[in-house]
Amino acid sequence: MNKIDLLVGQRIRARRHALGISQTELGEAIGVKFQQIQKYETGANRVSASRLWAVAEKLGVDIVYFFEGIRPATPTDKGLKTPVDHMDFLSDQDAILMMELFRKLPGPQRSAVLSFVQSLTTPPKPKKVGLAT
Numbered sequence: 001m002n003k004i005d006l007l008v009g010q011r012i013r014a015r016r017h018a019l020g021i022s023q024t025e026l027g028e029a030i031g032v033k034f035q036q037i038q039k040y041e042t043g044a045n046r047v048s049a050s051r052l053w054a055v056a057e058k059l060g061v062d063i064v065y066f067f068e069g070i071r072p073a074t075p076t077d078k079g080l081k082t083p084v085d086h087m088d089f090l091s092d093q094d095a096i097l098m099m100e101l102f103r104k105l106p107g108p109q110r111s112a113v114l115s116f117v118q119s120l121t122t123p124p125k126p127k128k129v130g131l132a133t
Contacts, residue, residue: 004070006043008052011066013041015059018096030054 016026016037023034023041030051039045040055047055056063089095105113 002043002046005046007070008047008066009041009043012037012047012055012059014096015061015065016041017093019059021059026055026058029058 012026016023023037027034027037031054032051036045040047052066053063056065059065102110102113
């Protein structure tokens with residue numbers, strides 16, 4: 001299994017979920033059975049260029065959608081770079097819901113929510129402890 005095939009499959013699944021399309025519906029639209037969609041989404045089978053084009057059309061995205069944010073990481077022991085998906089949050093339903101709700105907020109509330117979430121993810125600064133005399 002190739003890491004890129006896995007990442008492309010995850011993008012297919014994320015977009016399909018976001019649109020509420022079943023594997024059967026997507027399969028019928030591109031001329032394959034739902035089992036093949038499962039194999040694409042898990043990265044077990046590679047999606048050909050022409051099939052990926054059909055998937056993109058059905059899911060209403062540009063073909064680039066499946067590759068955006070994928071960048072090489074650190075070199076492996078064989079000198080090859082393992083790709084990393086910087087947009088993997090798109091396969092997380094909670095993250096998608098959070099983004100949809102966030103976009104509905106007016107500007108000042110967006111800023112407040114963003115500040116709050118940032119405060120939750122920032123580690124607390126260590127307190128200086130003084131010696132009692």
